[in-house]
Amino acid sequence: MAKRYLQLLFMLAALFCTNALPTLADATIPIADIEGAADTGLIKRYEGAFIVSYESHAYAELRIPLSPLQPGASGEYDAMNNRIYRPERAETLEGKVTRLVYVVPENRSPLEVLRNYQDEIAAANGQVEFECKRDECGGDANRAAYGGGNKMSLMQYFFYESDIKDAPYSNGACAVTSRINDQHFTAARIPQGDATAWVAVQTFQLDAGTYCKALNGRTIAVVHVLEPKAREQKMVLVKAEDMADAIDHDGSIALYGIYFDTAKANLTPDSAPTLKEIAALLGGRPELAVLIVGHTDSQGSYDYNLDLSARRADAVKAALVSSYGVDARRLTAAGAGMMAPVASNATDEGRARNRRVTIVPVN
Known part of the structure; x- marks a missing residue:
């Protein structure tokens, strides 16, 4: 009986080893981009690299650190029981957000790859706003998106393992969940006409385990791209009855559906x-x-904006009188310039919120 029991155990072990493990150990050297992935067009990839993980959102938020991560308040932990780390300076941006994860050809160091990205940023008249390496970046310098019960990593500032959609032990999952060495990071802004795009690049060497060993020692580049894009403004048009309700409740109504030519007062x-x-x-x-x-x-300047805001208010008054028959005596136009912001002027999104026309009752 004991002999038959041992034989059964050996058979089960053999079945597990021959059937189960190969389905898990599927990391391979990539020879093409994953299906549906593509570069953004804002910045080129490192020559010979392939995309192994890709995610793009037409309109989303992206937080980019502009200083090293520092420990948060005592007792502050994330959902993975990691000590929270945050930068003292950061940009919180909105627009089209794309995350690309590349496996770079062998024998290229993380520093070499990062410098090539910085060359591309310079060629596009961009400006590097922050750069760090290894422990200088703050948090756990040897952790990617995986793990808990320790310090939060730089990658976990952007996303966690639970956020990725790649299959377990796939090239994409291995690239962002394995242990890492020699991390380098840069964040830069790139002009896009009258707007600004942002690029954040993290490069590191993979310290892959058993199921990801095909990629062990390879340099990975994780690239976040924020392209400026106007939000689809479903709520820009405020109906008259809603204006009345806001005025009765709040004492004023801010309107974003009045548009002017750039730097002019022409409606x-x-x-x-x-x-x-x-x-x-x-x-x-x-x-x-x-x-x-x-x-x-x-x-x-202050004077420039005060004058521009006054001329724009005058233009609204003139249009209401000439095109809609409103009695001019019921309208008083005034310009507040930059004096009453409702959001930070440090970001494109904040500046867009500050450009507005407010209706305030005087009786």
């Missing part, structure tokens, strides 16, 4: 729906008189 045709609703508001409340207050971001 664009896209402003007509919102102007029509302002006229409807005033038509429904014949006793109401309002201030029309123009606001700008902080780009440019």
